[in-house]
Amino acid sequence: MRIGHRPERDKRVTTHVALSSRALGAKGIYVDTYDPVLEENIRSVVDRFGGDYTIHTGVSWKEAMKDFSGKVVHLTMYGQQVVDAMPKIPKDEDLMIIVGASKVPFEVYERADFNVSVGNQPHSEIAALAIFLDRYTEGKALYEDRGGKMKVIPNERGKTVVNTD
Amino acid sequence: MRIGHRPERDKRVTTHVALSSRALGAKGIYVDTYDPVLEENIRSVVDRFGGDYTIHTGVSWKEAMKDFSGKVVHLTMYGQQVVDAMPKIPKDEDLMIIVGASKVPFEVYERADFNVSVGNQPHSEIAALAIFLDRYTEGKALYEDRGGKMKVIPNERGKTVVNTD
Numbered sequence A, B: 001m002r003i004g005h006r007p008e009r010d011k012r013v014t015t016h017v018a019l020s021s022r023a024l025g026a027k028g029i030y031v032d033t034y035d036p037v038l039e040e041n042i043r044s045v046v047d048r049f050g051g052d053y054t055i056h057t058g059v060s061w062k063e064a065m066k067d068f069s070g071k072v073v074h075l076t077m078y079g080q081q082v083v084d085a086m087p088k089i090p091k092d093e094d095l096m097i098i099v100g101a102s103k104v105p106f107e108v109y110e111r112a113d114f115n116v117s118v119g120n121q122p123h124s125e126i127a128a129l130a131i132f133l134d135r136y137t138e139g140k141a142l143y144e145d146r147g148g149k150m151k152v153i154p155n156e157r158g159k160t161v162v163n164t165d
Helices: A007-023 A036-049 A061-066 A082-088 A106-111 A125-136 B007-023 B036-049 B061-066 B082-088 B106-111 B125-136
Strands: A028-031 A054-057 A071-081 A095-100 A114-117 A150-152 A161-163 B028-031 B054-057 B071-081 B095-100 B114-117 B150-152 B161-163
Touching (some): A007 A028, A007 A036, A036 A054, A036 A150, A061 A095, A071 A082, A071 A106, A071 A125, A082 A114, B007 B028, B007 B036, B036 B054, B061 B095, B071 B082, B071 B106
Parallel strands (some): B071 B114
Antiparallel strands (some): A150 A161
16 A cells, blocks of 8 residues: 555656565555556556556555455554564454555554554665565565566576567 | 665655665665755754765766776666675675665666576566665665664563653
8 A cells, every 4th residue: 555646746656666666576556546547557557467467546545444354564664663563463364554645644653553664774665665565574575476468587697588479 | 875866856756765775784875866965864864863874975976987996887677687786796895885876777687796686577676676685685784783873772562762862
């Protein structure tokens, strides 16, 4: 769940948030502000590279949380340390991860099950989300086969892309 | 080393690259395109939050590589898998990590000691850099004390910032 998305200003950063979460095994993203261009860009990647990652924009975080039955993790540099939080987060429930673009309403801090920091230095919600998901999935999500039309084959010195379209 | 930085288009993403690398223990960043605004923003964070992270912009990657004696890692979705690469990367030498904004010249692929993928799905150089550094530092860099005037204290439900200025 991406909060505070401003289509013009945040288009590239929110695209990174979506693609990183997809690469690290998330099932989809909600973005609070309606943004059809962002939706189209992400769906185009899913169409080419596979999987069933979904994107919905124009979804308020209150609405998303209301309809959600799993645990909610809010990533913030002010939260408890990720090493302390991780063992408390259940692996057998769905997880909603909230990342803010601009300032996050205090209600999110109150209603999240876990406020988690990935470092207590100012840095990047993309980096925080990536590290959180890499640790949460124990490194297993990164190279999952998504059955896409385009596949990148690891190569020590060049580019190998297989296009089965 | 950030390659292909376009000050207007990439200002936010390159800021995330710099701040994430700082939060994860890097000593500094080179950016190929001259960008005094970016320099000022990053130095302002260092001034408040501590440490001795440096930023130099207007530095070509060829120049940076020529003067560098450690190993060079180029992060790219086309490279060898990070799990395969990591054990080969020495921990007792300096490391330069190259991340591209736009297309990276093929010469970088040829001259890097390691072309490393953090997942072979399209995602984010910020996410790739963050995961790479988190694994490289074995999770130890995130909460290092940097002796800054401003310090964030972990809090499960709110914000605690100590300002010793």
